[in-house]
Amino acid sequence: MLLRDRIFKTLTRLVGRAIGDFNLIEDQDRILVALSGGKDSWSLLYALRHLQRKAPIKYEIAAITIHPGRDTFDLSALHERLILDGIKHEIVDGHIVDIVNENLTDGTNPCSFCSRLRRGMLYTFAAREGWNKIALGHHLDDFVETLMLNMFFNGSIKGMSPKLLADDCQNIVIRPLVYVREEITRTVAAGLKLPILGCSCAYQGMSGSRRQWVKQLLKSVEQEIPDVKSNLLASMGRVRDRHLFRKRSLGEETDTIRFVNDD
Ligand code: SF4
Numbered sequence: 001m002l003l004r005d006r007i008f009k010t011l012t013r014l015v016g017r018a019i020g021d022f023n024l025i026e027d028q029d030r031i032l033v034a035l036s037g038g039k040d041s042w043s044l045l046y047a048l049r050h051l052q053r054k055a056p057i058k059y060e061i062a063a064i065t066i067h068p069g070r071d072t073f074d075l076s077a078l079h080e081r082l083i084l085d086g087i088k089h090e091i092v093d094g095h096i097v098d099i100v101n102e103n104l105t106d107g108t109n110p111c112s113f114c115s116r117l118r119r120g121m122l123y124t125f126a127a128r129e130g131w132n133k134i135a136l137g138h139h140l141d142d143f144v145e146t147l148m149l150n151m152f153f154n155g156s157i158k159g160m161s162p163k164l165l166a167d168d169c170q171n172i173v174i175r176p177l178v179y180v181r182e183e184i185t186r187t188v189a190a191g192l193k194l195p196i197l198g199c200s201c202a203y204q205g206m207s208g209s210r211r212q213w214v215k216q217l218l219k220s221v222e223q224e225i226p227d228v229k230s231n232l233l234a235s236m237g238r239v240r241d242r243h244l245f246r247k248r249s250l251g252e253e254t255d256t257i258r259f260v261n262d263d
Contacts, residue, residue: 004191008050011188014179015047022162024174025133027057031174032090032131034122035063037078037197039189040137044177046192048135049087062088064125066118069095072200081195090129094121097201110203123168132172139177139185141215144232148214157244159236178233 019025033045048061063082065075075091082089096117100110122134138160147159162178165171177185189196198204221228 007187011184012047012050015176018176018178024163024176025059029059029133030131031061031133031135032064032126033135035065039185040139042194043185043188044137064090066092066094066121068097070097077195092121092125123166123171127170134171134173136175138175139180139182140233141182144229145214
């Protein structure tokens with residue numbers, strides 16, 4: 001078997017396992033895959049499409065791309081590839097970069113702000129057009145880095161959830177790449193010769209120096225503890241409440257909640 005095929009098989013096996021473990025997809029679901037044009041969202045889309053053909057249940061998939069509103073963001077190669085592979089593609093004109101430019105306040109990371117805007121547009125579109133689930137391409141490394149960032153810089157044990165009720169309380173957001181390492185999506189995207197798109201925006205590369213720092217930290221820890229990322233991910237699902245504590249102060253949530261919102 002070719003390396004390309006082997007890695008794709010690994011990807012679909014891990015996505016399939018996540019779907020089963022977290023009940024991510026159910027019969028008659030209509031799923032919008034948020035396709036930014038990066039390696040992760042491409043890999044997610046092709047994994048879900050592959051699994052769709054073999055699944056004992058029926059579900060619908062389409063890709064959606066929020067256009068940031070810059071001419072330099074050329075979607076034609078991405079769109080053509082989707083047409084070639086028979087995948088429905090929705091494009092929403094977001095003018096996000098203008099909104100970011102006009103509303104960015106001191107100390108706010110433009111890409112975090114942009115990501116929240118995109119998410120809001122996705123929710124609105126999905127609710128209006130009758131798509132009940134939105135699939136995002138966050139992978140294992142994202143899950144672990146977010147957990148570390150929140151612990152180090154925000155003083156909270158908060159990561160990402162593979163399945164959660166969106167802020168609008170209408171859509172369900174799913175993250176089927178929870179078990180997939182970033183290097184897998186890189187190899188899959190290259191193997192399938194998928195047209196990778198960057199943001200083509202002046203803020204590119206400003207996704208956060210803290211995240212870069214956490215990435216480097218984890219990379220160096222991995223040399224001593226090769227399983228550190230898997231262990232950190234597993235820790236998010238093995239929370240021992242009795243050995244933590246909750247402050248019962250004004251407005252603090254004390255009940256266990258089934259779905260947890262995250263950024
Ligand atoms: S570089 Fe940042 S602000 Fe610009 S479009 Fe990409 S995510 Fe948004």
